[in-house]
Amino acid sequence: MVAVGAALLVPQGPALAADASYRTLGSANNPDWMSSIADSTSLAALSIPGTHQSMSIHGGSLTQTQENFGDSGGTLARQLTAGIRAIDIRARVNTGNTFTIHHGASYQNANFDDVLTKLRTFLAEHPRETVVMRLKQECHGGLGSCTDVSGQRSFADIFDSYVSRYPNLFWQPSVNRGAGAPMPSLGAIRGKVVLGVVHGRGGGPVDRYGLAQFAAWGSGSSTYVQDAYDVPNVGAIATKRDQVRRFLDATSAGDRSAVYVNFASGSSVFAHPQHVAGGAFGVQGVNPFLLAYLNEGPEVHAPVVRTGIVMLDFPGSALISEILSRNG
Incomplete structure (x- = not known):
């Protein structure tokens, strides 16, 4: 119902024209960009391109956040080849104590096994890479959302069962429910998935999964996270651009031992x-703004030397490359 209403409220038409910052992920090819970085490098020191709602390719323009490169994890596989190393996975509890992938009420023609299989295959072929995952229980039962299937085990118990069925895929300290993981060096996590955080249906962290640093990461923004996701109208995109810019500057100058997560997305x-992401009705989108800002020299503003994790909708190839260039 929300998507139908949105279709009436926002003029519909073809997607905005692709450019270097927007909807050109298919031309990006960075499958081994971590391979030349020293093992001793902290995860916190890296500049990492990521995707928000990484699997969301169905449901119309209100729910689609990524270019469609295929169901059953095909879209995720293409993102990994392009250089994406941080992903945002939204799961519904389904029959048989399984997870299916949703954006609100919209099923994304994929399940959690698809996600883990694609990650396992990619990391086996590129063993010097790592991928950071944020996992969220998507369904809260409200308007526009999905509802978990009743009679199933808890979200955490189901996740633990997946971890058991994919041995050695996750960096083990990050999937320990009882204690948050310390900040790892790249050498410790090569060939592994690092669980950053697990969020429950209310937005708060579930148990103590993930990195200890993210124990206070709830819904929206926190000390190390900028996620001002409500952009009430096209005119407010300018405010979102400024929020991304300010957090990018804070990341560049901030605590070198901490990971910062900057969501460029909103809706x-x-x-x-x-x-x-791409702009509309003469208003510049976050993606082209971000690419231009990263390219500006010291005569304009202090150079961005570290971006942290930047979570993008519809990323373009040049924007991915510009983020990666901060890794030397």
Whole structure:
């Protein structure tokens, strides 16, 4: 119902034209960019391109956040080849104590096994890489959301069963429910998935999964996270651009032992993800702004020397490359 209403509220048409910052992920090819980085490098020191709602390719313009490179994890596989190393996975509890992938009420024609299989295959072929995962229980039962299937085990118990069925895929300290993991060096996590955090249906962290640093990462923004996701209209994209810029500057100058996560994404029924990312009605989108800002020299502003993890909708190939260039 929300998506139908949005279709009436926001003029619909073809997606905005692709450019170097937007909807050109298919031309990016960075499958081994971590391979030349020293093992002793902290995960916190890296500049990492990521995707918000990484699997969201179905449901219309209000729910689609990524270019469609195929169901059953095909889209994720293409992102990994392009150089994406941080992913945002949204799961519904389904029958048989399984997870299926959703964006709100919209099923994304994939399940959690697809996600883990694609990650396992990629990391086996590129063993010097690592991928950071944020996992969220997507369904809260409200308007526009999904509802978990009743009678199943808890979200955490189901996740633990997946971890057991994919031995050696996750960096083990990050999937310990009882204690948050310390910040790892790259050498310790090569060939592994690092679980950054698990979020429950209310937005708060589940148990103590993930990195200890993210124990206070709830819904929206926190000390090390910028996730101002409500962009109420196209005019407010300018505010979102400024939030991304300010957090990028804070990351560049901030605590070198901490990971910062900067969500470039945002949406509402009056400003869909493609509008926020690519621009609309003469308003510059976050992606082209971000690419231009990263390219500006010291005569304009202090150079960005570290981006942290930047979570993007519809990333372009040059934007991915510009983030990666901060890794030397």
